[in-house]
Amino acid sequence: MRKIKVAIIGAGQIAQTTHIPAFKSMENVEIVGVSDTYENVAGKVAKDFDIPFSCSSHLELLEKCNPDAVSVCVPNKFHYPIVMDALDRGCHVMCEKPPAISYSQAKEMADKAKSKGLILTYDFHFRHGTNVAILKDLIENGKMGQIYYTKVQWLRKAGVPGWGNFISKDMQGGGPLIDIGAHMLDIALYLLDYKKVSYVSAISSNLIGTKQSNGLMGSWNPEKYTVEDGLFGNIVFEDGTGIGIETTFALNMKEKDVRAVKVYGDELGASLFPLEIYSGSNRNYQAVNYPYISDGDLHNKALENFIDAIEGKEEVLVKAGEGAYIQMIIEALYKSAEKKEPVFL
Ligand SMILES: NC(=O)c1ccc[n+]([C@@H]2O[C@H](COP(=O)([O-])OP(=O)(O)OC[C@H]3O[C@@H](n4cnc5c(N)ncnc54)[C@H](O)[C@@H]3O)[C@@H](O)[C@H]2O)c1
Incomplete structure (x- = not known):
């Protein structure tokens, strides 16, 4: 062979x-x-x-x-x-x-x-997770109904990476959005089949990374901290539906690390990590837990x-074209935060 x-x-x-x-x-x-x-x-x-x-x-x-x-x-x-x-x-x-x-x-x-x-x-x-594949299947088969809002989060409380070049805008192109939020955004765009984006809007902050010098993932030089430490934005599709994104290296919050993709349709709602499907009405929301499916090592x-x-x-x-698509959205979110105005695509 x-x-x-x-x-x-x-x-x-x-x-x-x-x-x-x-x-x-x-x-x-x-x-x-x-x-x-x-x-x-x-x-x-x-x-x-x-x-x-x-x-x-x-x-x-x-x-x-x-x-x-x-x-x-x-x-x-x-x-x-x-x-x-x-x-x-x-x-x-x-x-x-x-x-x-x-x-x-x-x-x-x-x-x-x-x-x-x-x-x-x-x-x-x-994206290679079995749970992502199950959710994609439910969406494509119409089980979720019309998906009108998706929420993605990768929030770290004190998770500025202390190794490599992750605090350098010149080397990395940005902070948590391009580094960790991108993973969750990638899942959402895949689930929603790369709908055409109308516009994005975002705010970003760099008040903590430039002030502190160590956290739960090592230490860094605050004077060299040139990336955002948080970005919070919205991506609005041409059909009027959208994604909300929140991603941070540092945030004064309770949890150490929050990773989420939440999909809301008019028939069912779902969240990943682990996969749960929500149905019911009013106060009787019920979580339908899928049996734990081990994803193995996704890398x-x-x-x-x-x-x-x-x-x-x-x-x-x-696919390479999907990589270009997510890069277009990441760039637009950064541009919106910098210019303090929506960016139309
Ligand atoms: N998929 C994931 O979840 C994941 C996780 C961690 C890192 N990454 C990505 O992997 C990449 C590297 O991250 P890392 O954590 O391994 O960083 P790292 O700093 O540990 O390693 C990068 C290595 O590249 C070397 N290098 C720099 N320029 C080079 C060049 N022109 N030619 C050859 N070598 C060069 C550096 O000397 C260094 O040894 C980044 O793009 C990062 O975003 C992805």
């Missing part, structure tokens, strides 16, 4: 904890090399995971290893140039989320993948889906 040759670009936290172990566990995949700007990091990871080649330049990696596919695990700012280079050299690409730092970049990436006939997908791993599912798609066994669940 010919194995699929995969190279890893960026050897930090997500590469070490998810991409490399997942690919290592697949019989039909061979990791042929790894690169990181810091050669010593690439070298150590190659040694730790028994990867035969390491270097500091992704171009050298692509040239010397000639991989069939790459995983792009670098800070957001570098997704676009590295994905474009990999596509230009004929590689299928799994890129970490978010797709890029601007809509124009994400659109160009999707267009290039399409024109080259290559797979480009993103690690929006929550593994996303990476398996990528490899299966390369082998022609199935389609990728997260």
